Amino acid sequence: MTRPTLLLTVLAAGAAACGGDSPTPHGAAAGPAGPVVAVTDSVIDAVYEAAGPAEPLQAATLATKLMATVTAVTVHEGDRVRAGQVLVRLDARDLAAKRQQVEASLAEAAALRANAEVTARRLRALYADSAAPKATLDAAETGLARAQAGEAAARAAAAELDATASYSELRAPFAGVVTQRLADAGAFATPGMPLVTVEDPSRLRIGATVPAALAHGLAPGRRVRARVEGMEVDAVIEGVAPQAGGLYLVNALVPNRDGRLPSRGAAVLHLPTGTRRALLVPEAALVQQGDLVGVWRRTAAGPALTWVRPGEARQGMVEVLSGVAAGDSVVVPAAGRGA
Incomplete structure (x- = not known):
């Protein structure tokens, strides 16, 4: 007797009267x-x-970390999207103003660090020629370390601002289909508020x-x-x-x-x-x-x-x-x- 590789199960459906x-x-x-x-x-x-x-297998509901007004929703339900495509834009004008402040702070920190390096190099040379006391050199080295730390902090603030600003544009994390459009232009978005759902x-x-x-x-x-x-x-x-x-x-x-x-x-x-x-x-x-x-x-x-x-x-x-x-x-x- 043959042994076919069939995978069959009993279904409940059938004729009201079978076998006749x-x-x-x-x-x-x-x-x-x-x-x-x-x-x-x-x-x-x-x-x-x-x-x-x-x-x-892949489904994502996109939200933002910002409190901002939705300026545009570029897709509708059923639209196919590619990975990285912009789906929602938020008003980020306040972040632009903050960016100017962060960039100014970064420039100031970089100038202070450069000046501290010059001072430290000069005092190292003077100390090597016994023309400057050890305490003065130590103070210059400390000032250089503080200036370097200040510049690093300014760069970190700029990176944080860049990360926050990235939430002003919500992009598709993978290629797929938009299954929910949960906001329209003019709506006020809050952190964690779902705006668009994409599924693959x-x-x-x-x-x-x-x-x-x-x-x-x-x-x-x-x-x-x-x-x-x-x-x-x-x-x-x-x-x-x-x-x-x-x-x-x-x-x-x-x-x-x-x-x-x-x-x-x-x-x-x-x-x-x-x-x-x-x-x-x-x-x-x-x-x-x-x-x-x-x-x-x-x-x-x-x-x-x-x-x-x-x-x-x-x-x-x-x-x-x-x-x-x-x-x-x-x-x-x-x-x-x-x-």
């Missing part, structure tokens, strides 16, 4: 045309479905809690299957961490460079727990009629449309939970899924 044969529709006495395949009883991977949100949807993180017995078999780097808003994707386990109540948090990363997966959508991790047996048919053999799903069975009495309860599909195959038995012959319609 429907009469062959008028005009289709021979049933649909297409190859005939057998329902196979296979060994598949059993999985535990752990639900959790699929959130962007190119990679999502699914976080789900699982029992301890299941977590012990998981390790970072392991590949698992996941489902985000109904779309099947591959995921890589990022980490496993203990939580309260004997549970473990499993984080898994999902690539999303094409942006087809919605950020903060509902997600499910399919975590392997072993193997089990399942009846499999090609997904293309399923026939959809309203809310009912069936397959065309070849019987001794002729073709019969049999309603079934399908499980999850993967890699072109789907598990059938009821309605058929191993060895039954089903038709894969040439036109694909349909009656």
Whole structure:
């Protein structure tokens, strides 16, 4: 018996009445045309479905350290931005005035340090020729040290001002999409007030809690299957961490460079727990009629449309939970899924 590498779980959805044969529709006495395949009883991977949100791996809400008026917000929700792009500008005229004061203080400190160096060099020479007392030289050296410290303090104040002034322009920390614009021009911003939120949807993180017995078999780097808003994707386990109540948090990363997966959508991790047996048919053999799903069975009495309860599909195959038995012959319609 083959052992396909399928990751399938039982879904609760199904037809209201499964397993019954429907009469062959008028005009289709021979049933649909297409190859005939057998329902196979296979060994598949059993999985535990752990639900959790699929959130962007990188998300940042930008704020400022200043108390200032917002002069411009250059983006709107949904705009794509590049790393370093200016998103918000604040009125920083008071910082410009303070910068003039700091620059004047720095120039004064530099002049005092230069004068102290000249004085110290002159007295060192005089002391070497025994033309100046040791106390005078010591005073000059002390004055030089104080002047150097004063200049260093002035430079530190200038650097602090530069750092503060950088908050007058808020820039995107990474390339991504603006998801929230929380202020408009004219608003008064205060320290810590959120102004813009940026997210990078190119990679999502699914976080789900699982029992301890299941977590012990998981390790970072392991590949698992996941489902985000109904779309099947591959995921890589990022980490496993203990939580309260004997549970473990499993984080898994999902690539999303094409942006087809919605950020903060509902997600499910399919975590392997072993193997089990399942009846499999090609997904293309399923026939959809309203809310009912069936397959065309070849019987001794002729073709019969049999309603079934399908499980999850993967890699072109789907598990059938009821309605058929191993060895039954089903038709894969040439036109694909349909009656």
